[in-house]
Amino acid sequence: MTKTARQLQEEGLLYDVFEQELTDIKDRTYGLVSELSRASYFDTEYVMSLVRKIVAKIGQDSYIVPPFRCDYGDHVFIGNNTYINYNCCFLDSAKVTIGDYVYMGPNCNIFTPCHPIHHELRKEKVTEYALPVTVGSHSWIGGDVVITPGVTIGENCVIGAGSVVTKDIPDNSIAVGNPCKVIRQVNDKDREYINSLILDDETKNSKYKQEHGYVYSAKDEAIFNIVKDTVHYVEILNKLSNSEIQRRRDFLRTFVAKLDEGAMINSPFYMEFANHLEMGVNSFINYDCIMLNNAMVKLGDNVLVGPKVSFYTAMHPIDAKQREQWLVYAKPITVEDNVWIGGSATILGGVTIGKNAIVGAGAVVTKDVEPNTIVVGNPARVLRKITAEDSKKYQEELAKQKDINKSEFDKMMAGQWYNAMDYSMLKLRQENNKKTEAYSRITINTLSYKDRMAKAIVKEFGENANIIPPFTCDYGCNVKVGNNTVINHSGVFLDTNEINIGKHALIGPKSGLYGAIHPFDVEARNEGIEKAKTINIGDGAWLGGKVTVVPGVSIGKHSVIGAGSVVTKDIPDDVVAVGNPCRVIRKITEDDKINPIRKK
Structure with missing residues (x-):
């Protein structure tokens, strides 16, 4: 008997992506994820009612922050007390299994489908096969991580932001990079480090602790209310057209800490703490950027931020037991004047990017960037200094543009x-x-x-x-x-x-x-x-x-x-x-x- 595309898919064999049975399932799921993408972050009852219609299983006290994207949904199995942050994408042609107490940062991607390497096998029909992905319990997956088909991430692991995971990661590992590699094992010193950031002073509230680099509870009511208000305003901003420049600018000024003359943010955009964003004169954030700005993000004058750039100031404990108490600490990000950050870059907490610096597209910035330098790669490394020769070269090229009457x-x-x-x-x-x-x-x-x-x-x-x-x-x-x-x-x-x-x-x-x-x-x-x-x-x-x-x-x-x-x-x-x-x-x-x- 000839197998259907769904049967081939379930068995990990080659199948036609656009076979009608699969298209019907994806159309149903697409309708639900589109509805979810329009849901408010804090309309939790409605969000979870949609999530339960989309995925095969989601455990007790787990949550997915919309928007969220998957292809089929019935291949997604999520454990208890797991938190999947904003704008994650699971291409679940094969089974995606996520354990208990997993924390997944924004913009993470799990890809199970593989197209054949040779083009002739995918030309007449768009064919693929799929390999399952598993994320073990008590793991923390940083923002902007890509997990490729067939990968298993063990229990109690930490995957650094911006990593591309192409091979299995053993239990209790900290792994980073593209390709993602284990750099060390989780140890007792990780718990001790968090203990050193605990402020034993009952007169200081969580907001004080957050803004001074101490450990605080992400579930503190005052903190939660700031996030709730900010996300509400951001949802309104994202409904305004990017063509309505002045209206968007006027509205932004009502809720961010500072928005100087000429500054602008294009939608879609996401952030959690309006009081932790300052933008200088003529600074610009392009489409699809994300800010987990638990600590302050300061952009100087004339900062140019490309599309799909992420700023992550929030830090979770390495030790899983501490992480599962919803403990967080945060480090500020400072971007000085005249910086250009290329599209799809990731900037981590505690980083200062110096004046006139350039961050290459797709770079993952984990350390300070000196002024007047170009950095690229994952992790970002200095490519070279910017010199007077660069300005001279520009002026020479400009002088060669003879037809000044061109539009x-x-x-x-x-x-x-x-x-x-x-x-x-x-x-x-x-x-x-x-x-x-x-x-x-x-x-x-x-x-x-x-x-x-x-x-x-x-x-x-x-x-x-x-x-x-x-x-x-x-x-x-x-x-x-x-x-x-x-x-x-x-x-x-x-x-x-x-x-x-x-x-x-x-x-x-x-x-x-x-x-x-x-x-x-x-x-x-x-x-x-x-x-x-x-x-x-x-x-x-x-x-x-x-x-x-x-x-x-x-x-x-x-x-x-x-x-x-x-x-x-x-x-x-x-x-x-x-x-x-x-x-x-x-x-x-x-x-x-x-x-x-x-x-x-």
């Missing part, structure tokens, strides 16, 4: 320096904002209009192409999507120049394709000057989830980019490449045509 848009398309803050450019982005915001609000009831709306946003939308909402881009008119290409949810494309995606390509969820380059010259950057380079994704390429692609990169035909990678250089045809920065690890060969299940 700013024409300069952008020609790869020249242009003013992104020119009114004509602002207007184009505002008009596109309205389209992408409407697209991102698609529900199960409006699903039939999805492709029509996608065609109204992007320049070319090929036959049988699929962009799964939410989706964000700056202009839309620079995005070309080939036939039979699938772009999974929560993609952000800064299409300041062409983004060309070929036929039969697969792009995983939460990917960021960033075409804009800002000058190293501080004065020019502060004026809104930038230029753009084309991004090309070849036919049949597969980009795993949460991949970041920087300006000017071309990814060759049929190539496979591992989940969580940061692609900074061209990738040739027919290779597998992974890491931050992304490196080729091998060629794709005829052997990859063999059904991958036979090699399991």
Whole structure:
């Protein structure tokens, strides 16, 4: 008897992703997760009623902060007293098992599906097989972590923020990096460190302890009420269109600690403590940023924060028993004047980023960054100093731009320096904002209009192409999507120049394709000057989830980019490449045509 796609999926065999039985299940789940994404964080009864309809099991006193995303739901099993924070994504084609007392930070991703490495096995049909993922009890998964198919994380583990977990992690381990590696075992000194942060003074409340770096209870009523109020205001902010610049700015001033002239935050955005955010003159936070600002986050003047950047000031104890008492401490983050933080970067508590510094896209910043330096990688390391030569080079390039009568848009398309803050450019982005915001609000009831709306946003939308909402881009008119290409949810494309995606390509969820380059010259950057380079994704390429692609990169035909990678250089045809920065690890060969299940 011929097996159905669902049976093949359950047995870990190759199946067609778009087989009708599976599509019906995903459509039902999509309707529920869309409803959940519109639910208020603190409407706990309603949130949990939806969660129980979505997942196979969620234990006593566990909670999922919306929005939350999964494909099927009936493969997700969550234990007791587990907390899954904002904007997590489980691609649960296989079983996802999360134990008791697990703390999962915001924007974490569990991916169980694997597409075949050879493009011919995924061309006629989008095929995949899936491997289960397990997270052991009493573990803490930091924010922005990616867990890849088949991985088991043991009990009582700590996974550092921004890590990409590609192999099993044994019990009682602390592991970090891309790829994630064990750096040491949990020990008694971890408990002693938290004990040293306990302030034995009954006259000091939790708010005082929080703001002075001592351990406090996250369940303290006063703390809880601040979070509740802040999230309420942020939910209102996220309902305002990004095209309503002045209205958004006026509203932000009513609840954040400081918002100087010209400062702005694009939605979607998330934070928990309004009284712990200060933004200087003309500072800007782009789409999809997250702030766990239990301690103060100070952004100086002219700070430029790219899309999908996360700021994590909150620290949980390493010792699981202390963590399970909801003890937290926090370290502030300071970003000084004229800093540029590239898209998809992660900034950890206690860090100061010095004046004029540049943080590369996808970097995970764990230590202070000196002024006038460029840092990249996971963990972020100094690439080089910024010098007067960088400003000189910019001035020389600017002098070569002969046709000063070109519009700013024409300069952008020609790869020249242009003013992104020119009114004509602002207007184009505002008009596109309205389209992408409407697209991102698609529900199960409006699903039939999805492709029509996608065609109204992007320049070319090929036959049988699929962009799964939410989706964000700056202009839309620079995005070309080939036939039979699938772009999974929560993609952000800064299409300041062409983004060309070929036929039969697969792009995983939460990917960021960033075409804009800002000058190293501080004065020019502060004026809104930038230029753009084309991004090309070849036919049949597969980009795993949460991949970041920087300006000017071309990814060759049929190539496979591992989940969580940061692609900074061209990738040739027919290779597998992974890491931050992304490196080729091998060629794709005829052997990859063999059904991958036979090699399991």
